[in-house]
Amino acid sequence: MKTNITIAGHEIQPGEKKTxxxxxxxxxxxANIDMPVHVINGVEPGPRLFVSxxxxxxxxxxxxxxxxxxxxxxxxxxxxxxxxxxxVNVYGFIAQSRYLPDRRDLNRSFPGSKKxxxxxxxxxxxxxxxxxxxxxxxxxxTAAIGRTNLPQIRAELNHGMEIKKMACAFxxxxxxxxxxxxxxxxxxxxxxxxxxxxxxxxxxxxxxxxVAIKAGVHGIISVMQFLEMLPPDGSHCDIxxxxxxxxxxxxxxxxxxxxxxxxxxxxxxxxxxxVIGIVSDPxxxxxxxxxxxxxxxxxxxxxxxxxxxxxxxxxxxxxxEPSGVIKAIEALHELHGSD
Numbered sequence: 001m002k003t004n005i006t007i008a009g010h011e012i013q014p015g016e017k018k019t020x021x022x023x024x025x026x027x028x029x030x031a032n033i034d035m036p037v038h039v040i041n042g043v044e045p046g047p048r049l050f051v052s053x054x055x056x057x058x059x060x061x062x063x064x065x066x067x068x069x070x071x072x073x074x075x076x077x078x079x080x081x082x083x084x085x086x087x088v089n090v091y092g093f094i095a096q097s098r099y100l101p102d103r104r105d106l107n108r109s110f111p112g113s114k115k116x117x118x119x120x121x122x123x124x125x126x127x128x129x130x131x132x133x134x135x136x137x138x139x140x141x142t143a144a145i146g147r148t149n150l151p152q153i154r155a156e157l158n159h160g161m162e163i164k165k166m167a168c169a170f171x172x173x174x175x176x177x178x179x180x181x182x183x184x185x186x187x188x189x190x191x192x193x194x195x196x197x198x199x200x201x202x203x204x205x206x207x208x209x210x211v212a213i214k215a216g217v218h219g220i221i222s223v224m225q226f227l228e229m230l231p232p233d234g235s236h237c238d239i240x241x242x243x244x245x246x247x248x249x250x251x252x253x254x255x256x257x258x259x260x261x262x263x264x265x266x267x268x269x270x271x272x273x274x275v276i277g278i279v280s281d282p283x284x285x286x287x288x289x290x291x292x293x294x295x296x297x298x299x300x301x302x303x304x305x306x307x308x309x310x311x312x313x314x315x316x317x318x319x320x321e322p323s324g325v326i327k328a329i330e331a332l333h334e335l336h337g338s339d
Contacts, residue, residue, distance in 0.1 A: 005041055005048070005081055007129050012081075015043040022129060024090060025118065033091070037130070038070060038084045046080025047227045050130050051220060053085065053140040055107045055186060057092020057099070058205040062140025065216035074221050080229045083130060089122070096206060098144065108184035111192075127189055136166070136227060137190050137197035138220055142212075143204050146304040149315075150266050150297075151202035151215045151332060154178050156191055157245070163196040169226035170198060170219035173267075173328035174299055174317055175245050198223070204303060214336035244325050246317035249299070254279055254307045255288045261305070264314060267329045268298045269322055276314055279307060294318055297325050 005012050008022040021034035051069065053062025066086040069075065075082065087093045089106050100106055104119035111131075112123030131137065143149040152174040155167045167175045178199075181188040190197040200219065202212030224230045254260070256279055264276035270292040277290040290313065300315030307313065319325055 003045065005039065005083075005133060007037055007039060007083070007133070012039045012041045014041050014045075016041050022125070024122065024125075035088065035090050036086065038066075038086075040070075040075065040078055040082045040084075042078035042080050042082075042229070044079040046078075046229050047136050048081040048083065048134040049136045049138065049224065049227065049229065050083040050085065050134045051138045051140065052088050052126075052130070052186070054087040054089055054093050055139065056105070056141065056144075056205070057087075057089040057095065057097050058145065059098070059140075059142040060093075060206060061142050061203045061209055061212050061216065062200075063087060063093075064208055064213050065140055065220070068213065068217045069220055072217065072221065074230060074233070075224070077231060078224075078229055080227070081134075082224075082229070083134060085126075085130060088126060098205070107186055108182065110184055110186050110189040123184075123186075126186075131186070131190055131193065131195065134195060136223075137186075137195055138223065139186055139197060139199050140216060141199060141201050142207075142209075143201065143300055145205045147300060147302050148204040148209075148266060149201045150174060150299040150329070151200070151212050152176055152299055152317075153219075154199040154201060155197070156181060156187065159191060159196065163198070165226060166196055166198055166223050169222045170200070171222050172200065172202075172215065172219060173244060173325055173332050174297065176249065176317065177245060211333060211336045215332060218336070244319065244321075244328055246296075246299075246319055249296075249315060249317040250293055251312040252276065252290060252293055252314040252316060254309055254311045254313055255290065256286075257307065257309045258282075258286075258288075259305050260290075260302070260307045260313065262301065262313075264292070264298050264301070266298055266301055269296075269326055270298060270316065271295050290314070292316060295322065297322055297329075 109119040109123040203209035280287040
């Protein structure tokens with residue numbers, strides 16, 4: 001059955017494209033502010049997929065991913081509905097900040113409340129107007145300030161077979177199983193509503209990473225092909241293959257304060273006990289080696305050379321077959337080039 005969709009009082013009919021500016025609370029200067037939402041409602045019925053970015057306002061790779069997705073000729077023959085929200089946390093985006101003006105983390109405020117804090121009200125608005133209208137979701141993120149992440153998918157794989165297949169179809173080199181979702185996160189709310197959702201992590205805050213962006217666009221289109229929202233073109237992931245699932249991960253922390261000289265790069269395979277960095281004082285004296293705590297792949301690391309004791313430096317994911325991940329990382333760079 002062909003269906004209309006209504007967001008913030010605006011109706012989008014089958015075969016129609018529309019950009020809606022969802023009103024948000026004004027700035028304290030009395031200037032109006034809106035959250036832009038682009039809706040493509042296909043002529044033929046199908047799943048309703050939302051793709052969101054910048055829930056953390058300084059994580060901007062996803063903004064460019066959505067920009068390129070909407071420009072892609074691949075989405076011309078769409079079945080179902082695509083709802084794209086390039087900037088959810090508009091306030092943080094303007095201020096180049098992870099947080100909202102009330103200093104709350106929007107991704108810890110879902111499903112929100114109509115009469116709660118500023119963060120809670122925005123989360124409530126997004127839950128009612130976007131999440132509850134959809135059957136599937138993809139949320140785009142980067143690492144925090146001063147860190148960078150290898151392209152990876154995080155999903156609650158125990159939620160069902162469909163989300164496992166979505167994670168595989170995306171084609172990221174690493175899939176992390178979220179056995180416990182963060183309280184107040186968009187993924188927790190979607191899961192409670194029985195909506196399969198993927199979280200894509202890649203790159204760093206306030207920076208564009210070309211490999212991460214291209215892999216994100218390719219991955220979303222691949223998921224849409226799996227969901228039969230788009231016709232297959234032979235380039236999407238073979239969903240019969242099992243995801244390269246990390247069975248665990250851990251952060252290696254600074255043994256002392258000082259200046260970090262990193263040895264292991266993002267995507268590097270490391271062995272337990274291998275030197276992955278050195279921390280020393282500014283004079284190069286009192287050096288201490290940083291050792292990998294197990295065999296695995298570096299999927300995240302700090303970009304800052306100045307560190308305090310106990311600071312998280314290298315995020316290592318552990319796999320039963322790391323050789324497969326290495327091949328997947330090589331294929332990622334071969335397909336999308338180097339940043």
